[in-house]
Amino acid sequence: MSRGGLPLRCDAPVLANDACGGANRRLRLEVGAAFPPSGPGQFVMLSPGPLPAAPRFDPLLPRPMAVFRREGTALEVLYKVSGRGTALLAAARAGDAVRVVGPLGRGFPLPAPGERAILVGGGTGIASLFDLAARAREGGPVLVLLGARAGADLMARDEFEALGVELRLATDDGSAGRRGLVTELLEEALAEAGPDRVYACGPTPMMRRAAELADAAGRPCLASLENRMACGYGVCLGCAVPRRGDGYALVCRDGPVFGSEELRFEGLP
Amino acid sequence: MTPEEVDLSVSFAGVPLRNPVLAASGTFGYGLELEPFFDLRRLGGFVAKSLTLEPRHGNPPPRIAEVAAGMLNSISLENVGVEAFLREKLPRIPEGVPVFASVFGTEIDLYAEVCKRLSGVPKVVALEINASCPHVKAGGIEFGQDPAVLASLVRATRRASSLPLVVKLSPNVTHIAEMARVCEGEGADGIALVNAVQAFDVDPETRRPVLWNGLGGLSGPAIQPIALRMVWQCAQAVKLPVCGIGGISSAADAVKFLLVGASAVQVGTANYLNPLATVEVVEGLAAYCARHGIARLASLTGALEPPRR
Numbered sequence: 001m002s003r004g005g006l007p008l009r010c011d012a013p014v015l016a017n018d019a020c021g022g023a024n025r026r027l028r029l030e031v032g033a034a035f036p037p038s039g040p041g042q043f044v045m046l047s048p049g050p051l052p053a054a055p056r057f058d059p060l061l062p063r064p065m066a067v068f069r070r071e072g073t074a075l076e077v078l079y080k081v082s083g084r085g086t087a088l089l090a091a092a093r094a095g096d097a098v099r100v101v102g103p104l105g106r107g108f109p110l111p112a113p114g115e116r117a118i119l120v121g122g123g124t125g126i127a128s129l130f131d132l133a134a135r136a137r138e139g140g141p142v143l144v145l146l147g148a149r150a151g152a153d154l155m156a157r158d159e160f161e162a163l164g165v166e167l168r169l170a171t172d173d174g175s176a177g178r179r180g181l182v183t184e185l186l187e188e189a190l191a192e193a194g195p196d197r198v199y200a201c202g203p204t205p206m207m208r209r210a211a212e213l214a215d216a217a218g219r220p221c222l223a224s225l226e227n228r229m230a231c232g233y234g235v236c237l238g239c240a241v242p243r244r245g246d247g248y249a250l251v252c253r254d255g256p257v258f259g260s261e262e263l264r265f266e267g268l269p
Numbered sequence: 270m271t272p273e274e275v276d277l278s279v280s281f282a283g284v285p286l287r288n289p290v291l292a293a294s295g296t297f298g299y300g301l302e303l304e305p306f307f308d309l310r311r312l313g314g315f316v317a318k319s320l321t322l323e324p325r326h327g328n329p330p331p332r333i334a335e336v337a338a339g340m341l342n343s344i345s346l347e348n349v350g351v352e353a354f355l356r357e358k359l360p361r362i363p364e365g366v367p368v369f370a371s372v373f374g375t376e377i378d379l380y381a382e383v384c385k386r387l388s389g390v391p392k393v394v395a396l397e398i399n400a401s402c403p404h405v406k407a408g409g410i411e412f413g414q415d416p417a418v419l420a421s422l423v424r425a426t427r428r429a430s431s432l433p434l435v436v437k438l439s440p441n442v443t444h445i446a447e448m449a450r451v452c453e454g455e456g457a458d459g460i461a462l463v464n465a466v467q468a469f470d471v472d473p474e475t476r477r478p479v480l481w482n483g484l485g486g487l488s489g490p491a492i493q494p495i496a497l498r499m500v501w502q503c504a505q506a507v508k509l510p511v512c513g514i515g516g517i518s519s520a521a522d523a524v525k526f527l528l529v530g531a532s533a534v535q536v537g538t539a540n541y542l543n544p545l546a547t548v549e550v551v552e553g554l555a556a557y558c559a560r561h562g563i564a565r566l567a568s569l570t571g572a573l574e575p576p577r578r
Contacts, residue, residue, distance in 0.1 A: 099543070
């Protein structure tokens with residue numbers, strides 16, 4: 001599993017925080033040269049809103065967000081305004097500072113030589129896959145399958161197109177790509193000749209279906225989970241998910257990326 | 270006076286500490302998780318995640334929920350067990366970091382056995398007895414909620430080890446000072462309070478409790494005034510040194526606990542949102558003392574002024 005440098009905490013000035021389609025936003029932070037590089041699929045914890053109002057008492061806890069990409073000393077996350085924490089984050093203006101802890105977690109391993117990487121992203125889960133696509137294309141073919149409710153909700157579509165990887169889209173309303181589910185695109189792709197490695201990040205039903213399809217086709221599948229967490233670095237034990245077999249795994253420390261065979265999807269949030 | 274000139278050292282439960290700031294059990298893992306962020310030797314010490322005789326998996330999710338100015342948790346004391354702690358965790362903790370080992374069990378004998386195994390082990394400077402665990406044989410009431418049960422627990426753990434013994438009290442009682450007196454009577458060396466406050470929350474959309482377990486423990490800034498009241502009452506009731514816990518995230522918060530009678534403090538939930546919270550409290554205390562011309566931080570303990578009337 002890829003692991004960037006050891007995490008640290010920094011209060012990062014906001015470079016940009018703009019709407020980018022639907023309820024999606026792009027936050028670009030100046031994290032500085034000392035902020036460790038992240039591996040594909042790693043995440044950061046962000047204060048719910050700008051400093052000094054945050055760290056605030058209500059809401060209290062930071063929010064886990066996938067690293068979308070790192071460009072020099074800038075770090076970008078994509079997020080969707082879905083509650084009070086993200087609404088406060090959306091109010092951060094250029095020059096405000098946001099508290100960042102990271103990079104955290106175990107990210108995606110790159111495909112083995114000769115494997116095609118099939119990336120399956122749904123909704124905000126798409127953000128976790130961009131850095132993986134950018135790195136995997138150095139080693140072999142990459143097929144990116146993205147799904148969302150409507151074309152406007154598809155995160156980072158332009159960036160994926162600019163990577164020059166093969167991109168297939170599915171939307172619930174047919175406003176971009178196929179009308180239907182992104183997992184239908186996966187089923188078709190898996191009918192093509194392998195070997196492939198499937199990487200999934202999105203809603204639990206999407207990842208569960210992707211894992212079933214990959215398993216049926218004899219392809220390995222990795223899934224990146226999202227969960228509520230208080231700390232992000234393995235001490236609150238709040239982000240536990242049931243392991244297949246016995247006990248629990250922590251999404252922050254043991255994941256967020258898991259081999260699909262390790263997970264019990266029916267027990268996931 | 271500069272912050273560097275302030276003497277931050279304190280003694281708590283007979284343990285000399287370079288400063289009064291400890292990290293609270295359950296918010297600091299086994300210490301190793303925080304090592305990437307700062308040198309642990311800058312703290313007074315830390316209280317490790319509560320240890321049981323056997324490893325425990327903990328509760329199913331959801332285990333945590335955010336509430337106004339705090340959070341609920343119901344982890345159910347997931348831990349690696351005392352043997353794995355001694356074998357795999359403790360050796361990796363740097364020298365010079367005082368470790369308070371937190372102990373709990375579902376029966377008194379199990380507490381005592383864990384205390385025995387932690388005795389005579391390098392780096393473990395004291396035991397902290399977690400009295401907020403449900404007592405299975407007493408119908409699930411917390412050990413710390415019944416004076417007679419608490420007395421038996423302190424007596425048994427006192428006999429099991431010669432290490433300094435700190436009892437972490439449950440706030441879920443009517444008369445906290447009575448519990449402090451029980452600890453003093455049974456030979457504890459110090460008390461630490463408060464543990465999380467029993468609480469509950471409901472999702473109005475699903476009509477279900479937000480936690481799998483229903484009941485949870487409330488921690489964070491929301492409980493600070495309750496904790497201050499209880500520390501104040503206990504400090505007046507006993508001569509035992511008191512460690513203040515409850516919603517501390519800044520030096521100003523820590524000073525309040527010292528003024529009402531605490532000799533040391535623990536930073537808990539704040540570690541989740543800021544892995545540097547403990548060291549920032551240490552730095553802030555030095556700055557506070559320098560600003561107020563206080564040469565020895567220990568002189569703040571119990572230095573509360575009477576109300577303006």
